[in-house]
Amino acid sequence: MAIPLVDLKAQYRSIQSDIDSAIRRVVENTSFILGKEVQSFEQAFAQYCGAQYCIGVSSGTAALHLALRAAGIGPGDEVITSPFTFVATAEAIWMAGARPVFVDIHPRYYAINPELIERAITPRTRAIMPVHLYGQPADMDPIMDIARRHNLIVIEDAAQAHGAEYRGRRAGTLGDIAGFSFYPGKNLGAYGDAGAVVTNNPELAERVRMLRDHGRRSKYEHEILGYGERLDALQAAILAAKLPHLEAWTERRRALAQRYHQLLADLPLELPQEMPGTRMVYHIYAIRSPHRDALLAHLNAQGIGAGVHYPIPLHLQPSLRYLGYRPGDFPEAERASQEVLSLPLYPEMSDEQQDMVVQAIRRFVP
Ligand SMILES: *Cc1c(COP(=O)(O)O)cnc(C)c1O
Numbered sequence: 001m002a003i004p005l006v007d008l009k010a011q012y013r014s015i016q017s018d019i020d021s022a023i024r025r026v027v028e029n030t031s032f033i034l035g036k037e038v039q040s041f042e043q044a045f046a047q048y049c050g051a052q053y054c055i056g057v058s059s060g061t062a063a064l065h066l067a068l069r070a071a072g073i074g075p076g077d078e079v080i081t082s083p084f085t086f087v088a089t090a091e092a093i094w095m096a097g098a099r100p101v102f103v104d105i106h107p108r109y110y111a112i113n114p115e116l117i118e119r120a121i122t123p124r125t126r127a128i129m130p131v132h133l134y135g136q137p138a139d140m141d142p143i144m145d146i147a148r149r150h151n152l153i154v155i156e157d158a159a160q161a162h163g164a165e166y167r168g169r170r171a172g173t174l175g176d177i178a179g180f181s182f183y184p185g186k187n188l189g190a191y192g193d194a195g196a197v198v199t200n201n202p203e204l205a206e207r208v209r210m211l212r213d214h215g216r217r218s219k220y221e222h223e224i225l226g227y228g229e230r231l232d233a234l235q236a237a238i239l240a241a242k243l244p245h246l247e248a249w250t251e252r253r254r255a256l257a258q259r260y261h262q263l264l265a266d267l268p269l270e271l272p273q274e275m276p277g278t279r280m281v282y283h284i285y286a287i288r289s290p291h292r293d294a295l296l297a298h299l300n301a302q303g304i305g306a307g308v309h310y311p312i313p314l315h316l317q318p319s320l321r322y323l324g325y326r327p328g329d330f331p332e333a334e335r336a337s338q339e340v341l342s343l344p345l346y347p348e349m350s351d352e353q354q355d356m357v358v359q360a361i362r363r364f365v366p
Contacts, residue, residue: 002303003344003353006185010348015245019191022237029233034213037233041240045180045196048163048243049172053205055197056231057212060159060181063195064092064129066229067177070197070207071153073098073126080120081129081157082112083313083325084333089131089157090314092179100323101125102315104330109275110286111138113332117146127153132161132171134272134309135187135253135281140166140174147175155179158198162187163250165279172198177208182239187253187283188246194235249347253282256345256354260285263358270339284309288339291366296341302360307342 012019026037038056046054057063073079075097081089083102090100103120106113110133117128128147130138138156147154154175158164161171162180172178182194197208210217215226257280261271270288274280286309289295299306313333315325327334344357 001353001356003305003349003357005305005307005342005344006346007348008184008189011346014348015241018241019238022241023234026233026237032233034230035233037240038231038236041231041236041243042196044240044243046198048246049170049198051170051173051198052200053198053202055205055208055212056236057195057197057208058229058231059193060179060183060186060195061088061092061095062212062227062229063179063181063197064089064155064157064159065095066208066211066227067155067179067197067199067204068092068096068098068127069211070204071127071155071177073153076124077126078122078124079127079129079155080112080117080125082131082133082333083315083330084110084310084336085131085133085157085314086159086310087314087317087319088159089129090320093129098126099124100314100320102323102325102330102333104332105133105336106139107332107335108273109136109139110134110336111136112143114139114142114146117143121146121150121152125150125152127155129155129157130175131157131159132164133284134286135160135164135283136272136275137161137164137166137171137174137278137280139275144175153177159183159186159195160283161281163246163279164281167277173200176201177204182235187250187281188239188242190235191238192235194231194239196231250281252347253345254280256349257282257285259351259354260343260345260358263355264361267361269361282345284342285345286340286342288336289341290339291364292339292341294366295361295364298364299357299360302363304357304360305344308340309342311337313337
């Protein structure tokens with residue numbers, strides 16, 4: 001029996017009638033762009049995050065891009081971020097016309113290491129974009145301290161962190177503004193591309209609202225130049241149908257993570273650790289092994305859908321060569337990219353399926 005990395009079909013089957021009626025409702029209304037469905041999801045997701053404003057957009061990448069643009073970041077500006085993330089984090093900075101500046105990660109928690117941020121600040125630095133990688137919030141208190149001292153905006157890349165908490169507050173409310181992704185495999189996933197910007201700042205919220213819809217407030221008057229990056233009603237209705245399940249799904253992810261911790265504790269593997277004072281939502285359960293590639297091949301050969309997030313750090317990606325970084329610049333990100341291995345973990349996974357993953361790992365001989 002094969003075990004996938006995530007099982008979106010199993011999730012659909014568990015909530016099929018809710019999803020089907022949401023889709024039918026939108027199709028019968030024929031109100032496909034923005035409108036009531038989007039508004040009510042935005043309200044529900046803002047409330048879920050404990051934030052004032054949520055603006056639905058077309059993807060997580062668009063969310064980060066529009067957040068940067070709303071914050072006034074553009075050509076000539078530098079934005080400090082992590083080299084150990086999905087490429088879209090840096091692409092959003094590039095899309096805004098700014099320059100990504102990387103700072104190495106914390107070796108245990110994978111997000112940007114606050115102790116290394118200050119030495120990367122230059123007169124051009126305008127913002128910090130921490131990534132809550134794998135669903136573990138970045139260490140936000142020191143990041144916000146640095147930002148306040150240097151007058152920088154903090155934009156959370158919360159694409160993997162729906163419902164993650166840092167000292168009792170949820171991702172999306174920890175910085176000045178945040179971008180979420182609802183890519184299908186994310187903890188809250190649409191049935192296509194979708195994303196959202198979340199903030200407590202009314203001016204930033206209003207600017208994102210205009211930017212996502214061709215710079216307009218009313219139908220025919222375009223105050224600023226913007227984009228066609230709206231959330232559509234079908235995705236909003238699907239997300240609204242799924243949102244009430246997110247807490248239970250997150251709790252199941254956390255329970256499965258605890259089970260992996262126990263069942264793998266005696267093996268020569270480095271297991272993920274939750275930073276004290278945080279609630280990690282285990283978008284990814286990443287173990288580490290010096291024999292990662294052999295272990296990955298072994299698991300895949302047995303039908304276990306293990307993967308790697310991410311095998312090439314951004315500073316070594318061909319597309320970002322123009323930034324001028326070299327191997328050795330960010331040793332922790334480079335080491336992580338060679339050692340991390342993502343195990344199957346999704347809310348619908350049974351204990352028996354998880355036991356099979358564990359047994360397959362136990363059969364591995366390096
Ligand atoms: C998924 C993801 C994004 C981009 O989201 P899309 O919805 O795919 O555009 C950005 N940053 C991180 C860390 C992600 O995991």
